[in-house]
Amino acid sequence: MPMTPTEPRRRIPRDTDNDYSPEAAARRRDFVREQTGVELHHMGQFSQATDQLPGNIEHFTGVAQVPVGLAGPLRMIGEHAQGDFYVPMATTEGTLVASYNRGMRLLAECGGVRATVVDEAMQRSPVFTFPDALAARQFGRWVVDNMDGIRAAAEATTRSGRLRDIMQFAIGPLRYLRFNFTTGDAAGQNMVSKATLAACEWIRDQHPDHPAFVLSGNIDTDKKHSQINTLLTRGKRVVAECTLKAEAVERIMGTTTAELFRVRQISQAGAFIAGSANNGAHAANGLTALFIATGQDVANVSESHAATTYCQLLDNGDYYWSVTLTSLIVATHGGGTGLATQREGLEMLGCHGRDKSHKFAEICGGVVLAGDISLSCAVIAGDWVTSHDRYGRNR
Template identity: 35%
Template sequence: MNDSDTIVTEIPTRWVGPLRVSGDAITTEAPHSEIAVPLATYETPLWPSVGRGASISREIPGGIRTVVIGERMTRSVLFVAEGAVGADAAARAVQQRLPELQEVVSAGSRHAQLLEAHPEVVGNLLFVRFAFLTGDASGHNMVTNASDALMQRILSWGLGIDYGSISGNFCSDKKATAVNGILGRGRNVVAEILLPHEVVERRLRTTARRVADLSVRKNLVGSTIAGAIRSANAHYANMLLAFYLATGQDAANIVEGSQGITYAEEREDGLYFSCTLPHLIVGTVGNGKHLAHVNANLERLGCRDEREPGANARRLAALMAATVLCGELSLLAAQTNPGELMAAHLLMERKETPSA
């Protein structure tokens, strides 16, 4: 394949907002920032839906508050031993010699840092889930390269184990699993907002009680009977895919990125509404970010500024979480009112689609 084989696929993209956002990752001297976000999607009703949440955020003094709780990228490697005794002994050696492994990673990369190694023994198989810091990159290739070096070092110790695979699926990459939420993978972000009752009733045409009840009945109970894995939300994937495509992310990462929990409470002073996204796999450097339109979008988002390693990616993740909250709030509010969701879709799609 050469450059002449490459074609451009057009995806409608619109800047939505601005959103009013605050939080440590949104580095600003003011109490909040107002930032428009790019959404690339064929589901064009998503733009006004997220836009409604964005405009509501501008009525709240602090807007949407975001907090980046943690960050890491993982790769799990697989070794094969003669039996479980040998696999367990090798697992203990890996944990005891972690500082040596950390030196291996630091010597081979300017940005990668080994945080931990989590071993699991299954029969004669030894899985080791390595967790790394990767700066502003999402880090897929960086951690694979580091894990290659780590496997070579571990095999050189003469522990009686053999190479199994550079990726053992315990990572877990682009699959809906529980381990990512438990041990962490990507940026872990929470976005939250407190809406006065008057705003809920005037802008969303509903009440805090109805939104909170629906969040429990639909997102928590409905997702549970569906067999969801550490996930209880209405449509995180919609906002994430649109944001991923506009900013050069690996779109397949919405498989784990869209696992998250929406939580709502009726309080005396209004509706507390939050979206927790524990594994957003995003970056501001790396493959796809060199494209002219992607680079321009990242610059406009303020994610190309000179900051400490990782700060631009954390800012991007926080903006994504805030955008998810806008779309999630708007959709759930619409679903508290019979007929509103379908009526809105029909109206918006007819406006966007030319008649035959």
């Protein structure tokens, strides 16, 4: 029931002693029923231990149940991900799991996915302000000369974060500092915020002018796509590649490698015209489904879906296909990865816990490659619309 402007604000119930208890959640569901008339029967059914939720959510009321399908095996021959993996994908889009499963079949018959993490960094981008551009430029030199002190201040706040370098950008009297950290097996946004704040406070205290700063000047582009992250990497930069056999493409996908290459040229031009962040098919589909199933911060798909596809039609008729994910932000430790169902999703892949983030990143690359291959072939072979008619409509 909507409020009128003159009514007092109806506050959501809270328990100051234990706001994560099943009883506190039940009171909020009762509140919803009183205010809206809706009974949250399904949201109130869950197996998650509520005492594990602090740090993941506020005003806990229930759960959103998303169907999980299984695709695979995804055959990986990466640096860290090696062997066959069965991939949990949480989605409500019919045909998605079937399509990724078909791509994985083709990849397995063609030898699997080669994958590697080629770069990694997580950023925060503070801005220091000065009276004029000259003072800002001189400050930039001071930062370079005092890198040891800045690094020590930043790294004192974290066990696993390491300050790799600081990039600088000049705009008028402003100096943007793009701090690049490695963050171990965590996604690391909160980690680098805390570390960068400590570094900026050290800079302000130590610099003779004690300059003012803003902790983020928005060139870290947190949870927003940007060209700077496509070029310079945010999270992990992952390359997944394969060589598709001409015979297998015809038998399984109903098209030819020559036709794949011809249509690739068309789609490259289309992506260029559109200014697309991804010249492939649909990386966001597979990443979102995998992120939900494994406890990733799903908003990071806004950055993680950016990708560049590069292909070659080989002299023998086979087809080289690679996808480079430029800004893949994933974690195997911390955040939502320790919650009950999400942990199970990571454990299925052997990717829960420390020293597993590169393995998981390679699997993400393999999943995107499988999905892009399957959808691209379906569009050419005429299966795209008919498969959605068959699997993707609730009648």
